[in-house]
Amino acid sequence: MTPLDRSSDRAIYRQIADDLRADITAGVHGPGDRLPSESELVARYGVNRRTVQHAFALLIAEGLVYSEHGSGRFVQGRPPVRRLASDRFARRHRRAGKAAFTVEMEQAGRAYDPASDVEMLDLRTGSAPEAIAARLGLSGADKVLVRARRYVVEGLPLQIATSYVPLDLAEGTAIMSADTGPGGIYARLEESGHRLTRITEDLAVEVAAEPVQRLLRLPVGAPVIHLIRTAFAGERAVEVCDTHLNATAFELSYELPAR
Amino acid sequence: MTPLDRSSDRAIYRQIADDLRADITAGVHGPGDRLPSESELVARYGVNRRTVQHAFALLIAEGLVYSEHGSGRFVQGRPPVRRLASDRFARRHRRAGKAAFTVEMEQAGRAYDPASDVEMLDLRTGSAPEAIAARLGLSGADKVLVRARRYVVEGLPLQIATSYVPLDLAEGTAIMSADTGPGGIYARLEESGHRLTRITEDLAVEVAAEPVQRLLRLPVGAPVIHLIRTAFAGERAVEVCDTHLNATAFELSYELPAR
DNA sequence: GAGTGGTCTAGACCACTCA
DNA sequence: GAGTGGTCTAGACCACTCC
Structure with a gap:
């Protein structure tokens, strides 16, 4: 995990998304793996829950992550070609x-x-x-x-x-x-x-x-x-x-x- | 504009997105047109600004709308094929x-x-x-x-x-x-x-x-x-x-x- | 029942655009 | 400077999942 830079031009939610994306592409979280929960990330980064949600929204739009209500967020595995x-x-x-x-x-x-x-x-x-x-x-x-x-x-x-x-x-x-x-x-x-x-x-x-x-x-x-x-x-x-x-x-x- | 149904299962932000999407596909707002501003929609629907933003986020993900900071949100025209x-x-x-x-x-x-x-x-x-x-x-x-x-x-x-x-x-x-x-x-x-x-x-x-x-x-x-x-x-x-x-x-x- | 994400509100400060 | 969207916080209630 990279610490947040609150003075950076890059928005907090983007920094969090960058962090998670890096972990996904590096294989720290593989396809189908459950990602850290909102509350865990809130504690880890010291930010509001909505900010964490914003970060996830970005990763979901990129097709890297999907969400399951009540269960968690998971790394989207590409369907086999x-x-x-x-x-x-x-x-x-x-x-x-x-x-x-x-x-x-x-x-x-x-x-x-x-x-x-x-x-x-x-x-x-x-x-x-x-x-x-x-x-x-x-x-x-x-x-x-x-x-x-x-x-x-x-x-x-x-x-x-x-x-x-x-x-x-x-x-x-x-x-x-x-x-x-x-x-x-x-x-x-x-x-x-x-x-x-x-x-x-x-x-x-x-x-x-x-x-x-x-x-x-x-x-x-x-x-x-x-x-x-x-x-x-x-x-x-x-x-x-x-x-x-x-x-x-x-x-x-x-x-x-x-x- | 369709009035919101607060008792509906369909989330408010989705109802607002549906409304805007319908106007776009019906041609009420053509490609490149400026869409109503956040504050206008806040007034129109009587909801929080974040809810309006959520509706727009959906339309942006669908590729129907794009946003210009300080200027407004606009109907995304498909590039000519x-x-x-x-x-x-x-x-x-x-x-x-x-x-x-x-x-x-x-x-x-x-x-x-x-x-x-x-x-x-x-x-x-x-x-x-x-x-x-x-x-x-x-x-x-x-x-x-x-x-x-x-x-x-x-x-x-x-x-x-x-x-x-x-x-x-x-x-x-x-x-x-x-x-x-x-x-x-x-x-x-x-x-x-x-x-x-x-x-x-x-x-x-x-x-x-x-x-x-x-x-x-x-x-x-x-x-x-x-x-x-x-x-x-x-x-x-x-x-x-x-x-x-x-x-x-x-x-x-x-x-x-x-x- | 505890934990998870989904939605909504209220309010704030900021950066950008345009006249 | 007025209006626009971008970001962030605090807090709330809800629906869903899994044990």
Whole structure:
């Protein structure tokens, strides 16, 4: 512990935050460890409780600490990184009966079972939001199948994914069912003769807003990756998937043309 | 304005934040607008000043508001989105004498001049950090050229990019100079016979830490995109670029193989 | 029940901005 | 100099957790 410098330009609460941050990054307090309580720090530094709270507020905003009412404050461990590789939509995976996310989790050595770890949030026919309809080359009035799911891996909600499939492509296939079968939506589309030729992903980082923040169990201000994937069969967009990912839980890899 | 519900489970400061947030999203207060002062809100809601501050702290953490000491609190306008397209490293751009970032900014219609908007932060020969050296297939002892630059577009710092080039590839070329010439590093590498075959990008989202937070002029807790690009000529990695982007200022597009 | 964090009030002094 | 936000203290009541 560094003694406070009351004559410093740096605010007391920042000095306390600096002290705690240093201890965290130095490993004095590891991920999941309980940090000193407010009253302990009040005694240690000889400051008001609100000043200690202010220091913690800073560390929480930085994503280093989280708070549990009645229990204490703890070092935020980064969720283990899930790598999304650029070949995750390779046909061989679909042929092997595996959906892209399943492939990723297996490669990462995660305990993941699509049957129990994917919750259906919404499954209906309806219209698509304008931005999605535009990507599908549809008007807002055209009907699509809407499938919203939440993926929870090892107790951690990782992503909310909403797929939109033009109704004429989904009807009469397992895409309409809760369980789309081996290889997922893309496998079913290819079985129906819509061979995928191209997949694009547009991604942006946002600060989580309700209800995504709640569904991913994120703290206020936490970033999410908003990823919109469009799958093409020839010139036709056959599916759009609108996904929100727990940003700090993923690493994404892509390959770019150099030619 | 919604009157406060003192008997509600929802904290007073949250109710005030909800009220302000609703006004912001409804456009009552547009980007850059000054929000009501603390004393005004104290009078309006009949609460303590600290409670108003608590409400603002929430909106600031959410990235909706920023504060200027002595002046007021203002609606945070999202920086205009810069789209990074998947073909930005196409050879035709280099042939046309344009670096990838230049291409992007032109396509976005931004006023951007590489001669004045790129600041050199570091230019030296030395060793690369371990993670970078590994990507280059080098040992930590091997010498590389290090080029760190900050890109400021229309007054907004957008990215900090540090390139690492094995010294044997950089020596004797303009890559060693502050100005790498038309088409940038990649154009010079190709002129030396190192025809680029493949470019990979690995990206992760992080909460900005010093000094990146300062260099990008970001508020506490703001997300950055940490992007590591590796350029290959045949099997050899000829450059690694380690970049931090202002996360909310960019939208990235990629194309994925479906086959 | 003891300890923890969550919220709210009252009041104070300060630093900064803008006219 | 008036108004703004930044910081700090003192004290209070409450809700939650864990034993």
